[in-house]
Amino acid sequence: MLRGNVLNADDLERHPSNEESHGNITGFLARLPGRFAGVLVIVVCWQQSTNVRADESTAALLASGHAPTFSWDFGARWEDVDTPDLFSNVIFPGMPGQLEPADTAGLRTSLSFRLPLQDTGIGPFFLEWDAAISRAGGSSGRVVQPTGSGFDLAAGEPAGGIISLATVGDIGGATAAGTIHFKDSSRDPARIMAFAHSPAGDNAITQYATSGTQTGAAFLALVTRGNTPSAAAYAAFADDRGLFFQALGDLDGTVVRSTIEQRARHFDQTLWLGAALELGNGWTVTPRLGPTYRSTRQDTTFRTEVDIAESIMSGASIPAIGYQERVNVSADYYGVLAGFSAETPVTENLLLRINVSGGAAHYRARLDNRATAIFPESDITFSSSEQGRRGGTFLADASAVIILSSRESFSLKFEAGTSFLADTPIYRSGKLGTESTQSYYLAVGLEHRF
Incomplete structure (x- = not known):
């Protein structure tokens, strides 16, 4: 049977000072039997730890890293x-x-x-x-409107080719003609010849042709408008070594579009x-x-x-x-x-x-x-x-x-x-x-x- 001192209400009085509280608790525990005092020590320590954690700021918890x-x-x-x-x-x-x-x-x-x-x-x-x-x-x-009556676009070093373009616009109408002779890197040839004429008035022609080779291809396009009158000719060849493109004539509406992604x-x-x-x-x-x-x-x-401008009235589209x-x-x-x-x-x-x-x-x-x-x-x-x-x-x-x-x-x-x-x-x-x-x-x- 456990024996100990009888507790009065004054012994359990709370004090505002932490040091005084700790002293009272220590003195109180000293007067208790060993096993009972040990249980109370655990309870008191747990309570003090709980109070401290409840008072800790959240920032301190974040910084603790535990x-x-x-x-x-x-x-x-x-x-x-x-x-x-x-x-x-x-x-x-x-x-x-x-x-x-x-x-x-x-x-x-x-x-x-x-x-x-x-x-x-x-x-x-x-x-x-x-x-x-x-x-x-x-x-x-970037979109560029070419100036003048012609321009070239080149990339790499394609095999040899010959391009001949001609355009005329007068009171009689618009005329465009073109010839392309091309041999690709394997010496496989391609040849295209074309002619287009639009009499004065509401007449227009848009046409193009391609010819493939073993390692490349050739391209020729003609555009004429009789109401302006105006004409343009475009030709290109390419193979596994490069590309060459040429434009001649009235290039109004034709643009070069460039993008980088x-x-x-x-x-x-x-x-x-x-x-x-x-x-x-x-x-x-x-x-x-x-x-x-x-x-x-x-x-x-x-x-x-x-982007080659077509003659709208003809309804054709050039790639x-x-x-x-x-x-x-x-x-x-x-x-x-x-x-x-x-x-x-x-x-x-x-x-x-x-x-x-x-x-x-x-x-x-x-x-x-x-x-x-x-x-x-x-x-x-x-x-x-x-x-x-x-x-x-x-x-x-x-x-x-x-x-x-x-x-x-x-x-x-x-x-x-x-x-x-x-x-x-x-x-x-x-x-x-x-x-x-x-x-x-x-x-x-x-x-x-x-």
């Missing part, structure tokens, strides 16, 4: 990317104002999961897996090993180190084509003639990153976190380049190449995060960041080269502590 954490965010991403050398062997109207597409912009999403290792007995360390996926794109266009895809992931160090000034600094993998792919398409080039570059990066995050409560429910990292990586880059002539029957491929490149590079990342917390396990976060890559593959002067790139992102997301 619980598994999952976060997700979604936002916008844009980057500075130069246009590949697409027209190094191309001549077309309007070339002095070469196209410069806008910075590629798109969407980005990322995931992160942190697992503390205290329970494994390793120490105050954690493992964290970060991954991000983004897709971005940009485009620009760029698409980029990126994937990053890093596995971190780190440990949180609490400083005395309210900051928590977390050094970390780990392997990283990154991949990037950029697809660029350049297209320029001649476009032009040039298209696709450049696909990609790279994989394998490396090691080192960095740190620093965080501090700004207010009771607001946390500021800064992330900085940098490292080195080995990359493997690839290039797939293909150029084609745009022709009525089918496009003709006249240039293609595949190249590879390897080397070492430097990469760095930095971001700032604002976390808005509540008493619940979920928190809302806003993040802005930038990434630098010293060697990004790019097509330069017919070869696969590299240059540095900088990307930026803004994101909003959720953070959940288990």
Whole structure:
């Protein structure tokens, strides 16, 4: 049977001073039998721990780093990317104002999961897996109205051919004639002859013809209008070595349309090993180190084509003639990153976190380049190449995060960041080269502590 002192109401009186309360409790426990006192010690300690946790701010809990954490965010991403050398062997109207597409912009999403290792007995360390996926794109266009009575468009170095064009417009009407003799790279010949005349008045002719060869094709088109009167003639030949196009006459309404489209895809992931160090000034600094993998792919398409103006009254439509080039570059990066995050409560429910990292990586880059002539029957491929490149590079990342917390396990976060890559593959002067790139992102997301 347990025996002890009889408790009075005064012995259980609460005092405002923590020190006095601790003294009273200690004295009270000293007067109790051993087993009963031990039970009360456990109850009192549990109650004090509960009170402390209930009074902790959410920002302090976020900074503690002692619980598994999952976060997700979604936002916008844009980057500075130069246009590949697409027209190094191309001549077309309007070339002095070469196209410069806008910075590629798109969407980005990322995931992160942190697992503390205290329970494994390793120490105050954690493992964290970060991954991000983004897709971005940009485009620009230009329409040029050729001036004068003729122009040429050339790409590559096609096999020999002879083009003869003539146009006349007078009070008697409009006349156009043309002849093309062409032998492709395999010496397979093609020949087209055509004539068109529209008497004065509401008369018009729009006609075209093609002739295929073993590795290429020839094209001839004539347009006449009797009411103007005006006439125009167009001819082209192409094979697996290049394209040549020529226009002559009244080119009113004929335009050269050029576009550049760029698409980029990126994937990053890093596995971190780190440990949180609490400083005395309210900051928590977390050094970390780990392997990283990154991949990037950029697809660029350049297209320029001649939109030939038909004589509307005839109702015929002439297919476009032009040039298209696709450049696909990609790279994989394998490396090691080192960095740190620093965080501090700004207010009771607001946390500021800064992330900085940098490292080195080995990359493997690839290039797939293909150029084609745009022709009525089918496009003709006249240039293609595949190249590879390897080397070492430097990469760095930095971001700032604002976390808005509540008493619940979920928190809302806003993040802005930038990434630098010293060697990004790019097509330069017919070869696969590299240059540095900088990307930026803004994101909003959720953070959940288990």
